[in-house]
Structures are given as C-alpha cells and as structure tokens.
Amino acid sequence: MHAYYGCNPSLLTDSEKESIAQSRNASPTKPQPQPSTGQSTTPRYYTNKDGERVQSPTYSDTIPVGATAQCRDGTYSFSRNHRGTCSHHGGVAKWLD
Numbered sequence: 177m178h179a180y181y182g183c184n185p186s187l188l189t190d191s192e193k194e195s196i197a198q199s200r201n202a203s204p205t206k207p208q209p210q211p212s213t214g215q216s217t218t219p220r221y222y223t224n225k226d227g228e229r230v231q232s233p234t235y236s237d238t239i240p241v242g243a244t245a246q247c248r249d250g251t252y253s254f255s256r257n258h259r260g261t262c263s264h265h266g267g268v269a270k271w272l273d
Contacts, residue, residue, distance in 0.1 A: 234251055246272065
C-alpha cells in the first residue's frame, strides 16, 4: 500500500478519507492480485512534494491515461517527479513519458 505521508487531508474526498481510515484500522492482508479486466482499480491519491494531488500507482491491463512510468510490481505510476517514483512498488521498470 502506498504511504500517505505528507498528504493534505483537505484535498481528499470524503470517500478517500474513509478508505484511508479503514486501511489504517484493518489487519494486514495479502497483496491484492492484479485485476484481470482492462479497467483500473479504484484510484487513490497522495499529495506530492510540490503540493499537487497525484493518483497513486494503479494496476491496469492497458497503459492508463496520464501514466508516467510502469513499476516493477506491474502498477502504473502517475508521478510528476522522477525521484521516488515507484519507491513502494519495486522501482521503475520503464518510463512512459
């Protein structure tokens, strides 16, 4: 799971805040398998070092619009800065931008 360190909660929707609260209270589980459909999972967001709200890395069978890198764990990153991209996802497998 992506860390929400430095996230400005006022930029999140109520459902995103609830999801974060639930994940903090949940017991550890196995990583979720990659979806078998062409659609991404429900996106989550974080605030980057520039204060911008950015979608967290997401699994998808196709390259999502706005993705900038594919991580080694198969997720697609939407990072706007190269430094730290895919840091909790095994590093960058390839850059898309």
